[in-house]
């Protein structure tokens with residue numbers, strides 16, 4: 001075997017759009033490779049044929065699922081045995097089966113990108129809150145149709161000042177949103193799996209899940225998607241909410257039962273909603289499209305130059321740290337105890 005054959009290989013799944021220099025600098029540590037596959041069947045075959053053997057670290061984007069599909073058990077079991085580190089360039093890693101990665105021998109250490117996403121995602125959430133409270137979509141749509149504000153004009157909106165914002169999932173984005181919402185005069189309560197220290201909660205009141213549902217004027221979903229949180233908001237939960245509540249979701253579509261949301265919007269139980277994420281992206285429930293009160297954004301939470309660049313740098317740092325030190329900057333919490 002020549003000395004070059006022993007170099008670790010570093011796999012890119014998806015594209016690097018901003019941090020090219022940092023990506024290319026990884027070539028000091030190994031050979032940078034990309035798959036030849038155009039779809040999941042081809043990718044599985046490419047792995048089975050040993051074409052990616054020797055890959056020690058892989059970097060993946062959300063969009064790379066177009067080629068590989070989900071990083072599920074089937075795929076984990078054919079990924080090269082040499083693979084030790086999987087760096088996901090995003091905060092939400094529901095497209096990676098972490099359990100399967102941990103169970104494999106040797107395990108695959110998974111990392112995500114927390115923190116760098118907080119501002120941009122909280123910003124889009126605030127935009128959705130204000131837009132939904134103020135019926136901005138109705139007016140904006142009428143204007144583009146040449147009807148100025150529309151006839152009849154949209155119903156008067158509501159001010160955020162003095163309203164209770166309930167945050168479900170008080171992590172990085174939830175806490176960032178709290179600060180922004182307070183600047184708009186909102187009072188923030190939250191529910192989390194565990195109450196936070198005063199320092200972390202910033203004085204926001206911890207409430208039970210049911211209290212969160214029954215006291216919020218605006219409910220914001222900021223928790224990860226996993227088997228415990230799928231459809232955490234559905235028909236029974238809407239029934240516990242205030243009449244005329246506003247619901248916003250910038251986490252993941254499946255944490256809310258979209259059909260139940262449409263029903264609650266149609267009945268008037270929910271006044272309006274603001275959504276950046278959907279149950280079956282890129283499909284959007286027709287009941288949401290036809291409802292002019294609803295603010296719809298096509299998953300643009302982190303869609304800014306600054307945030308995408310920071311996310312790429314962070315995810316590349318995870319690859320580098322894995323290769324250089326064996327310790328990751330941000331391992332996913334499910335693998336806290338994985339050696």
Ligand SMILES: NC(=O)c1ccc[n+]([C@@H]2O[C@H](COP(=O)([O-])OP(=O)(O)OC[C@H]3O[C@@H](n4cnc5c(N)ncnc54)[C@H](O)[C@@H]3O)[C@@H](O)[C@H]2O)c1
Nearest residue numbers: 091092117169170171172173192193223224250251301302
């Ligand atoms: N729209 C976008 O573009 C976009 C961008 C970034 C992140 N996200 C999504 O937002 C989610 C949150 O991101 P984050 O960086 O704030 O994550 P985070 O891990 O910092 O925070 C998530 C919080 O949710 C809490 N939580 C988990 N399960 C819960 C439950 N059952 N009930 C109540 N709370 C629960 C956790 O304890 C944690 O405090 C991500 O998982 C991701 O799916 C979306």
